[in-house]
Amino acid sequence: MIHARGLARTFRKKKQEVHAVVGVDLDVEAGEIVGFLGPNGAGKTTTLRMLTTLLEPTAGTATVAGCDLITDPVGVRRRIGYVSQSGSTAPEARAGEEVVDHARLYGMSTAEATERGKQLFRELDLDGLWERQPKTMSGGQRRRLDIAVGLIHIPELVFLDEPTTGLDPQARANLWQHISSLREQRGTTVFLTTHYLDEADALCDRILVIDHGAIVAEGTPDQLKSQVGGDVLTVTAADSAQMAGIARLMGMLPGAEAPQLVEDRVIGRVPHGGAALVELVRGLDREGLAVSGIESRRPSLDDVFLGLTGRSLRDAGAAEPAAEVAV
Numbered sequence: 001m002i003h004a005r006g007l008a009r010t011f012r013k014k015k016q017e018v019h020a021v022v023g024v025d026l027d028v029e030a031g032e033i034v035g036f037l038g039p040n041g042a043g044k045t046t047t048l049r050m051l052t053t054l055l056e057p058t059a060g061t062a063t064v065a066g067c068d069l070i071t072d073p074v075g076v077r078r079r080i081g082y083v084s085q086s087g088s089t090a091p092e093a094r095a096g097e098e099v100v101d102h103a104r105l106y107g108m109s110t111a112e113a114t115e116r117g118k119q120l121f122r123e124l125d126l127d128g129l130w131e132r133q134p135k136t137m138s139g140g141q142r143r144r145l146d147i148a149v150g151l152i153h154i155p156e157l158v159f160l161d162e163p164t165t166g167l168d169p170q171a172r173a174n175l176w177q178h179i180s181s182l183r184e185q186r187g188t189t190v191f192l193t194t195h196y197l198d199e200a201d202a203l204c205d206r207i208l209v210i211d212h213g214a215i216v217a218e219g220t221p222d223q224l225k226s227q228v229g230g231d232v233l234t235v236t237a238a239d240s241a242q243m244a245g246i247a248r249l250m251g252m253l254p255g256a257e258a259p260q261l262v263e264d265r266v267i268g269r270v271p272h273g274g275a276a277l278v279e280l281v282r283g284l285d286r287e288g289l290a291v292s293g294i295e296s297r298r299p300s301l302d303d304v305f306l307g308l309t310g311r312s313l314r315d316a317g318a319a320e321p322a323a324e325v326a327v
């Protein structure tokens with residue numbers, strides 16, 4: 001459904017060049033839900049804008065929904081849906097009108113667009129909101145309306161740019177269900193960017209991680225997690241001046257890899273979390289290092305992310321603690 005090779009984009013700002021995307025190869029098969037993860041500025045939106053024909057690549061080739069991105073951008077546009085971060089509905093318009101107007105741009109008759117729009121409203125839990133103005137809707141309702149607009153022309157492939165940013169946990173979970181049922185009921189292929197690791201874990205069949213404009217890892221959530229061996233120890237320092245001392249102790253545990261400092265936490269990996277935790281607590285006590293929390297747990301996607309990019313996308317919902325002691 002998407003096959004890209006060497007896709008790249010350089011921006012020129014005054015005399016400086018910004019290499020936003022430096023050569024992305026990716027393949028997405030029909031019916032997959034694929035998550036595109038990366039820290040701020042990694043190149044997610046630039047890649048998405050190239051794949052949706054909104055931005056011309058400086059190098060590379062791609063076919064999207066069976067059409068060549070460079071020689072047949074109109075064919076690509078006809079076959080895809082795109083829901084941007086900011087959405088596309090006018091706050092003062094009527095919801096139903098917005099959907100029908102969008103469908104008319106794709107050559108649908110008003111009758112056909114109305115029928116299809118009302119069906120989408122039912123599927124997306126927007127029943128009864130046809131006459132409402134988006135500005136009077138909740139964040140979750142507005143996001144689902146954006147998705148209805150992106151789907152009105154029955155695309156086989158839909159791109160969602162951070163679909164749940166700004167929604168409360170319940171509205172996010174609700175939207176995940178809607179996105180999953182799109183695939184179940186219609187076989188729609190979904191390519192989405194997200195900052196939420198629990199979202200990628202719960203929703204996506206496969207994850208692509210981008211950093212500094214290039215793909216640095218890909219796999220199912222489980223495959224990525226299994227690349228991080230052992231258990232993860234996290235110590236939250238009570239006094240940031242003592243973090244180096246805590247890291248030194250953690251680094252001396254049997255089989256430990258070099259710990260990383262993230263905000264007020266020291267994070268390290270060890271082969272056996274339970275035994276290491278006991279030894280670490282003894283050491284902290286002996287050296288008078290004060291901590292406000294300490295835990296050992298199975299690796300989460302955040303740990304995968306930290307290992308790959310050196311940065312944390314910190315997401316409390318991403319992992320279940322395997323062992324925890326209060327100190």
Ligand SMILES: Nc1ncnc2c1ncn2[C@@H]1O[C@H](COP(=O)(O)OP(=O)(O)OP(=O)(O)O)[C@@H](O)[C@H]1O
Nearest residue numbers: 011013018020038039040041042043044045046047
């Ligand atoms: N129009 C532009 N002109 C110059 N530089 C740009 C432009 N658009 C993006 N960039 C730069 O390209 C890099 C990648 O940006 P991009 O928006 O693709 O990242 P992102 O992964 O989507 O980030 P975020 O998660 O913050 O949305 C950044 O360094 C950004 O500043």
